[in-house]
Amino acid sequence: MDSAHSVTEGNLLKTILGANILVVDDMQLMRKMIGMCLERAGYSNISFAEDGDDALKMISEGMPDLVILDLNMPRMSGYEVCKALRANRETENLPILVQSASETPEERVEVFASGATDFVSKPINQPELLARVQMHLENRFMIQNLSDFHDHMQRELSLAKEMQHALLPQDSLIEEVEQKAGMVIEAEYQASFELGGDLWGLWPIDDTSFGMFVLDISGHGVGASLNTFRVQATMGRHKHLYHDPAAFLLNLNSDLVESFPLGQFGTMFYAVIDTESGAITYAGAGAPRPFIISDDNVRTLDSAGTPIGIIASATYENLTDQLNEGESLFCYSDVLIETPFSNGEMLGENGLRDLVSSKRSEGVGEKLVEKLLATFFEEIQTSLPDDLTAVAFHRTKKVAGS
């Protein structure tokens, strides 16, 4: 991390004493008095301006960390300086400590209204001035520190997000499978935080079949996302089992049980699809039940099973089904059925099935996911509470004679 900004409590005082303080006063005696007061307290970087114009010019040449500002000055008053500084994006958060002799309640209100951070009365009480200077500098450096840390984390998360998106199937792979399989693949992936615990993927197995999975790691955010990398790496070690969903899940599970922390697991669905016959062989590990959608009905696949990463003794079973021409296989993560809609009710599996049916009958065809999610996002009241994955495999009808 940027060491220049990793201000810890120990070196905060040192940073403060090195802060650049600009004292603005038209009376030389006052500038001298405040300057000496600050120097005696250990401040080493003090500059002086004789009036408002002078002050703004100096600030534009080098940003101070704090301004100690007199109110009554010729040419440009302290009020105007405050307003000018607040109107400028670069100085809108610069601490301004105003000092003034006259002190009616109305004047105090006006001082704060024009943008001052704080107020000290003249004649200056030196310990009070120093206490306020120190407090505002501490705040400034701590906020700066937090803001730097925030920016740093944001950059790190963005990088991690790119890495995670690279785990998802790339467009070229999707197109390759679409062409070979005579299908249209629609996929949407959104993390609720920068990083997510969802993943989906596909891979060609041979000339006439491909495998596809959806995975949802329990929880979400950074922890869950690290587990998606773990699962992805482990899946690659079982390529020889890609054709056998139950064996694939069994081996994946036994590899992951040891490394998954207690209370974390992944629900999964893995299917092998024969592109000539449309036969589906699949095994479930507790993922939401996928749908097979045809013109007249929506049926569910039995994806019940022990999620991966919980117990070594979990077993999985191969089941079969059929994806006919004109039908769609739809897999989704639980956020679609568990997020409350504007009526306060969550959709549930039945609700989602009804919604999918009605979209299908509207003739959305190969834009099912797109249209479904448009409705979903219109309906939910909050931001996405969990990661979202929705993938549809539309098996196109062969045109006669082709």
Place this chain on the structure above:
Amino acid sequence: MEYRIENNAGDLRVIFSGDITFTQNVSFRNMLKDISSQSANSCVFDLNGVGMVDSAGLGMFLIAKEQADTGGWKLHLAGATGHVASMLKLTKLSEIIEAS
């Protein structure tokens, strides 16, 4: 999520209400501390008043199960209906934690 613990001579019943999701992580762990301080023989999680449990919630049940095994008490899930019942069935959690 809210909960109430009834202790009948070491046989505990935790009556939950509301949702058990990712955001209840801290209160769930506090509840587990509560249970372990009551030297339980057994504990029933009564889920009848729970409308929704997400994957993180299921993970908390697994943590409770681990704590039960370590602490030598029996954990039992009861009363799940609707979405909660489907989640337990879908993830076959009843094969790991006794449920009725």
